[in-house]
Amino acid sequence: MDVVCNDCSFHVGLQGEGTPLLLVHGFPLDHTMWAAQMEFFAQTHLVITPDLRGFGKSADSSEIVTMRQFADDLAAMLDTLSIHEPIALCGLSMGGYIGLQFARHYQDRLDRLILLDTRSAADDELIAGARRQMANTVLADGMSSVPGAMIPKLLSPATRHNCPEVVETLTEMILRQFPAAVAAAQRGMAERPSSDDLLSQIDLPTLVLCGQHDSITPVAEMLSMAERIPHAEFAVIENAGHMTPMENPNAVNQHLAAFLEPASVK
Numbered sequence: 001m002d003v004v005c006n007d008c009s010f011h012v013g014l015q016g017e018g019t020p021l022l023l024v025h026g027f028p029l030d031h032t033m034w035a036a037q038m039e040f041f042a043q044t045h046l047v048i049t050p051d052l053r054g055f056g057k058s059a060d061s062s063e064i065v066t067m068r069q070f071a072d073d074l075a076a077m078l079d080t081l082s083i084h085e086p087i088a089l090c091g092l093s094m095g096g097y098i099g100l101q102f103a104r105h106y107q108d109r110l111d112r113l114i115l116l117d118t119r120s121a122a123d124d125e126l127i128a129g130a131r132r133q134m135a136n137t138v139l140a141d142g143m144s145s146v147p148g149a150m151i152p153k154l155l156s157p158a159t160r161h162n163c164p165e166v167v168e169t170l171t172e173m174i175l176r177q178f179p180a181a182v183a184a185a186q187r188g189m190a191e192r193p194s195s196d197d198l199l200s201q202i203d204l205p206t207l208v209l210c211g212q213h214d215s216i217t218p219v220a221e222m223l224s225m226a227e228r229i230p231h232a233e234f235a236v237i238e239n240a241g242h243m244t245p246m247e248n249p250n251a252v253n254q255h256l257a258a259f260l261e262p263a264s265v266k
């Protein structure tokens with residue numbers, strides 16, 4: 001369905017019934033990266049899968065979108081949908097940066113937090129500069145170079161070799177994103193503040209998952225992040241790189257399901 005709020009029209013998937021589970025996609029992707037989780041959790045939860053501002057079917061013309069803006073959009077979407085009960089928020093990578101902003105500003109709206117293949121630290125100048133460079137490139141030349149640049153980092157070598165359908169799905173997903181949205185999100189990520197100071201204040205059951213072969217947000221960094229969150233569980237997803245929900249959906253679903261149930265004893 002379409003949800004209009006914060007001067008933008010958002011495409012939001014809603015499936016199932018029960019405790020709300022909000023799935024926040026990564027960059028430069030859209031809600032379809034969660035296909036395996038939507039199908040699995042719609043049996044037990046109200047699964048909410050937005051396309052973030054500018055991505056998928058949520059068109060937008062901002063020159064920069066900060067992680068705070070994305071988090072504010074999620075809160076406004078929930079309000080517009082009259083979802084006021086505490087939710088479980090699961091964010092992958094950029095979705096995790098946004099999840100941490102949501103936890104900072106709307107912690108009372110959260111029941112649980114799930115951080116997949118993400119980090120709390122800000123970018124150094126080298127990475128921020130590369131983001132601004134990519135923003136300029138896609139605005140000038142379009143999206144054609146992005147899959148080749150990103151897929152070797154997003155997927156493990158084994159996934160790339162053994163799972164051509166995952167490579168194809170991800171390639172198509174990247175190619176259909178709007179250059180303006182990709183540029184705006186890269187600029188927003190380049191200037192995102194560190195969330196390191198927040199970690200000790202996350203007073204929620206938290207699950208941190210990392211792909212065994214994640215080269216963007218490696219296991220050691222994610223373990224160190226999890227150790228700074230008071231109520232965090234940490235697990236490694238085998239046979240996966242950065243895109244754990246697509247590369248090893250069964251393992252991600254099992255870890256998530258164990259963490260989410262039963263709601264009353266956490």
Ligand code: MLT
Pocket residue numbers: 025026027028092093094095189216242
């Ligand atoms: C993502 O998967 O969302 C991106 O790798 C995030 C980033 O570029 O830092």
